[in-house]
Amino acid sequence: MNKNNLFLLVFTSVLLVISFPKCDQPLFAWISLIPLLYALEGKSAYQNFSWGWVCGFLFHIGLIYWIVVVTTTYGNMIYPLGILVMFLLAGYLGLFFGLTFALSRFIEQKTTFNSTLTIPFIWVTMEYIKSFLFSGFPWESLGYSQYRLLPLIQCADLTGVYGISFLIVYVNVTLYLLLRGIPSKKIPYKEITFGVLIISAALLYGRWRLIDIKNITESSFSMRVGLIQGNIDQAIKWDLDFRKEAIEIHQQLSLKALKDKSRLIIWPEASTPFYFQSEVDYQTLIFDIIKGTDAYLLLGTPSYQSVNGRVRHANSAFLLSPAKKILGKYDKMHLVPYGEYVPLERFFPFIHKMVEGIGNFYPGDELSLLSLPEASFGVLICYEIIFPDLTRRFVKKGAQFLVNITNDAWFGKTSAPYQHLSMITFRAVENRRFIARAANTGISALIDATGEIKSSSTLFTKALITGTIALVSIPTLYSNYGDIFAIVSTVISALLLFYSITRKFIPKLRRYVV
Numbered sequence: 001m002n003k004n005n006l007f008l009l010v011f012t013s014v015l016l017v018i019s020f021p022k023c024d025q026p027l028f029a030w031i032s033l034i035p036l037l038y039a040l041e042g043k044s045a046y047q048n049f050s051w052g053w054v055c056g057f058l059f060h061i062g063l064i065y066w067i068v069v070v071t072t073t074y075g076n077m078i079y080p081l082g083i084l085v086m087f088l089l090a091g092y093l094g095l096f097f098g099l100t101f102a103l104s105r106f107i108e109q110k111t112t113f114n115s116t117l118t119i120p121f122i123w124v125t126m127e128y129i130k131s132f133l134f135s136g137f138p139w140e141s142l143g144y145s146q147y148r149l150l151p152l153i154q155c156a157d158l159t160g161v162y163g164i165s166f167l168i169v170y171v172n173v174t175l176y177l178l179l180r181g182i183p184s185k186k187i188p189y190k191e192i193t194f195g196v197l198i199i200s201a202a203l204l205y206g207r208w209r210l211i212d213i214k215n216i217t218e219s220s221f222s223m224r225v226g227l228i229q230g231n232i233d234q235a236i237k238w239d240l241d242f243r244k245e246a247i248e249i250h251q252q253l254s255l256k257a258l259k260d261k262s263r264l265i266i267w268p269e270a271s272t273p274f275y276f277q278s279e280v281d282y283q284t285l286i287f288d289i290i291k292g293t294d295a296y297l298l299l300g301t302p303s304y305q306s307v308n309g310r311v312r313h314a315n316s317a318f319l320l321s322p323a324k325k326i327l328g329k330y331d332k333m334h335l336v337p338y339g340e341y342v343p344l345e346r347f348f349p350f351i352h353k354m355v356e357g358i359g360n361f362y363p364g365d366e367l368s369l370l371s372l373p374e375a376s377f378g379v380l381i382c383y384e385i386i387f388p389d390l391t392r393r394f395v396k397k398g399a400q401f402l403v404n405i406t407n408d409a410w411f412g413k414t415s416a417p418y419q420h421l422s423m424i425t426f427r428a429v430e431n432r433r434f435i436a437r438a439a440n441t442g443i444s445a446l447i448d449a450t451g452e453i454k455s456s457s458t459l460f461t462k463a464l465i466t467g468t469i470a471l472v473s474i475p476t477l478y479s480n481y482g483d484i485f486a487i488v489s490t491v492i493s494a495l496l497l498f499y500s501i502t503r504k505f506i507p508k509l510r511r512y513v514v
Contacts, residue, residue, distance in 0.1 A: 005039040005051070007035075008035040008036060008039035009035070009036060009039055009051060009055040009058065010058060012033060012036040012055050012059070013055055013058035013059040013062060014062070015028045015029070015031065015032035015035070016028075016029065016032045016059045016142075017059060017062035017063055019032060019145040020063060020140055020415070020419060020422070021415055021419050021421075021422050022415040022418050024148065026145045026146045026147075026148065029142060029145045029146070029168050030171050031172065031175060033172035033173070033176070034172055034175060034179070036051075036052070036055050036101075037172070037176040039055075040052070040101055040105070043105070044105070045102045045103075045105045045106040045109065046102070048098070048101040048102045048104070049098040049099065049101065050098065051098075051101075052094075052097045052099075052100060052101035052102065053091075053095060053097060055094075055097055056090075056093060056097025056098060057090050057091055057094035057097075058094075059094075059097070060089070060090035060093045060094060061086065061087070061090045063139075064089060064090060064093075064139065064416075065086065066412070066414035066415065066416040067082070067085055067086040067089060068082040068083055068085075069411065069412045069414055070416075071085050071086075074234060074410050089137075093130070096126040096127070096129070096130050097126075099122075099126060100123050100126050101119070103118070103122050103497060104118040104119045104122050106497075106500060107496050107497060107500040110500035110503055110504075111500050111503060113496065114191075115173050115176075115177070116173050116174055116188075116194075117496070118496060119169055119173050120166045120169040120170045120173065120489075121166075121489045121492045121493045121496070122493045122496075123142070123166070123169045124169075124486055124490075125486070125489050125490040125493040127141045127142070127162060127165055127486070128162060128486035128487070128489070128490055129490075131387070131388070131389075135334075135337055136334075136387060138387065138388075139386065139423075140419055140422070140423065141165055142165040142168050142169065143156075143161040143162065143163070143164030143165040143168065143426075144164075144419075144422050144423050144426065145422075146164050146168070147422040147423075147426065147451065150210060150450055150452055151203050151206035151207050151210060152164065152167075152203060152206055153206070153426065153451055154206035154209040154210060154429060154450065154451075155205050155206060155209075156426055156430050156451075156478065157209070157429055157430055157431075157432060157476040157478050157479075158476070158477045158478060158485070159478070159485035159486075160388050160430055160478050160482075160483055160485060160486065161423075161426045161430075162486040163202075163485050167198065167199060170195055170198070171199070174188060174192060177191060178192065209450070210450055213432060213450050213474070214450070216449075216472060217434075217448065217449055217470035217472055220470040220471060221374065221470070221471050222468045222469060222471065223374055223468065223469055223471060224260065224261050224262045224264075224467070224468050224469075225262055225264045225265070225266060225446070225466070225467065225469055226254065226256075226257025226260060226262030226264070226265045226266065226465070226466045227436060227437065227438040227445075227446070227464070227465040227466070228250050228253045228254055228257065228265065228266060228268065228271070228438055228444075228464060229253075229268065229438065229439060229440065229441070229442055229444045229457050229461070229462060229463035229465070230246065230249045230250050230253065230267070230268065230271060230440060230462060231249075231440065231441050231442075231460060231461055231462045232246055232249065232271075232409075232440055233409070234407075234409040234410065237409075238273050239273075242273070243273055243274060243282065244285075246271075247272070247282060247285055247286065249462065250271055251285070251286075251289050253462065253463075253464045254289050254290075254297070255289065256464050257295075257464055257466055258289075258290070262295055262466055263294070263296065263374070264295065264296050264297075264298060264436075265289075265290070265295055265296070265297045266297075266298045266299075266436055266438040267297070267298065267299040267300060267405070267438060268300055268405050268406060268438045268439055268440040268444075269300035269315070269382050269405040269406045269407040269439075270301065270302060270315070270407055270440075271299050271301070271405075271440065272299060272301040274301075274302075275301065275302055275303060276299065276303070276318060277301075277303055277304075277318075286299070287320060290320065290322045291324065292322065293322050294322060295322060296319060296321055296322070296327070297319070298318070298319050298320075298370070298379070298403060299317065299318055300315075300316070300317050300381065300405045300407075301316055301317075301318060302314070302315060302316065303315075303316040303318075303329070303331070312362040313360060313362065314331040314332065314361055314362055314363075314364060315331070315332040315335070315340060315361050315381055315382075316329055316330060316331050316332065316364075317329065317330045317370070317379045317381060317405060319370040319371075327370065327371065328368065328369075328371065329368075330368050330370060330379045331364025331365075331366075332363065332382070332384060333363050333365070333367065333384065333390070334383065334384045334390055335361055335383075336382070340361045367390075367397060369394065369397055369398060369399055374471060375400040375401065375471040377399050377400060377401045377402060378391075378394025378395070378397070378402050378403070379402075379403045379404075379405065380394070380404050381404075382406040382407065382408075383406075384404075385423070385424050385427055385435075386424075388426070388427065388430060388482075388483065389482055389483065391427045391430070392431055392479050392482060395433055395479045396479055396480065399433065400433070400471045400472060400473055401433050401434045401435070401436065401469050401470075401471060401472075402428075402431070402433050402434070402436075403435070403436050403437070403438075404424060404435060404438075405437075405438050405439075406420070406437070406439045406440070407439065407440040407441070408420060408439050408440070408441060408442065409441040413459060417439070417441075417442060417459060418443065420443075421437070421445060421453070421456070424437060424445075424447060425447055425451040425452075428447045428448065428450070428451045429449075429450065430476065430478040430479065431476060431478065431479045432449045432472065432474035432475075432476050432479070433449055433474075434446070434447065434449055434470055434471075434472070435447040436469060439457075441460050442457045442458060442460060442461065442463065443456050443457055443459060444465050445457070446465060446467045446469065448469075448470070449470065449474065454467060455467055
């Protein structure tokens with residue numbers, strides 16, 4: 001690889017990184033792949049894979065550098081090992097880049113299809129596979145870079161985030177073909193026309209949908225909520241001597257929320273640094289906050305139950321009533337690998353010794369809604385809300401709004417909390433539901449059914465956010481049928497690959513049949 005090509009790979013990586021939070025320059029995503037496409041020009045499928053992998057590797061180092069902070073500062077891993085973990089994850093994610101461009105080049109070499117047909121569909125296919133392979137890590141798919149461009153992202157209620165990724169990749173490839181064609185006057189008119197049509201259709205649909213959703217939500221029943229951001233330092237969070245102070249911090253903020261007429265008060269993930277279900281004295285303190293009011297309290301806490309003589313721990317959310325009753329409980333279903341549990345632990349017992357603080361949680365086995373007199377809602381704990389299909393299953397079951405409770409203190413002051421929030425906005429659009437998000441150290445936020453962040457907190461401050469959410473039941477194609485667009489893209493990619501492999505055998509087969 002010469003210096004010019006390496007520069008092009010780095011250039012693409014930089015453009016991609018600055019498209020996402022914290023930089024938040026989404027327009028760069030629409031030209032980000034052009035330098036890479038120049039570098040891959042005329043190269044073999046193998047070279048496309050290896051150079052695509054390098055580009056994906058570099059991009060993901062810039063995107064998920066915060067893995068080092070998580071593993072070393074809070075996981076007590078030695079610094080070189082933390083860097084190695086980041087490199088391994090970035091290398092794994094880079095494989096999807098490499099496969100995208102290798103398969104595309106292979107198909108183009110065997111057929112007459114050009115890259116505007118191959119690359120966008122294969123890109124979506126890779127993003128979709130990445131979302132569930134090895135428990136899934138769909139962190140910041142390309143479409144998420146556009147989370148602030150509300151007119152554009154409204155079509156996510158049809159296609160999910162994958163539709164936005166498709167548009168970005170298609171435009172990148174078309175612009176590349178245009179730039180390559182200008183000197184020889186080979187302008188890709190068909191590709192440009194189709195690109196203009198699909199972008200225009202997306203924007204027109206978005207403008208209409210923004211007005212439509214606003215009218216629906218304004219005429220819907222609404223409810224006030226209070227989001228509590230206690231800003232409890234992770235270093236002292238589980239200190240036995242700090243328990244009462246932690247409760248008092250959340251209590252003071254909750255009393256302010258009650259003065260603001262909040263119907264539902266939401267505490268973050270693991271906001272009680274003890275087992276709420278068995279600590280009677282602390283239970284009384286917490287129940288007394290809403291006693292005699294008409295407000296309800298949702299809190300995050302570890303929990304446990306005995307199953308066949310074995311104690312199983314869970315990361316849970318409890319809904320409390322002013323009548324001092326526990327109305328419902330949800331156990332986190334999608335746990336963080338190597339954070340809340342060790343996959344295939346019996347084969348990797350040494351990992352617990354390498355990283356302190358890995359939980360030994362069991363996943364919940366029931367997608368349960370919690371209910372207020374006004375409406376039912378779904379709770380997604382931390383990492384769960386980056387999984388589109390899990391979120392839509394709550395909505396399909398009847399959730400009229402969504403709650404995300406999280407503790408993003410692990411990320412420190414990196415870009416990760418901002419990236420996490422950017423993905424959540426798409427869950428609101430896909431399902432046309434308001435989302436209330438309470439985060440221990442931030443970013444707490446209220447997000448409406450168009451994906452607009454109505455209010456948000458700053459990182460590492462005590463904060464209270466109060467506001468109104470609409471209780472709506474707006475059906476969407478995505479809520480009802482899920483990742484249809486991604487599945488169709490995967491089928492198209494498979495057919496293109498199958499055709500390119502079997503194409504040379506088709507004439508022989510015809511002669512044999514005849």
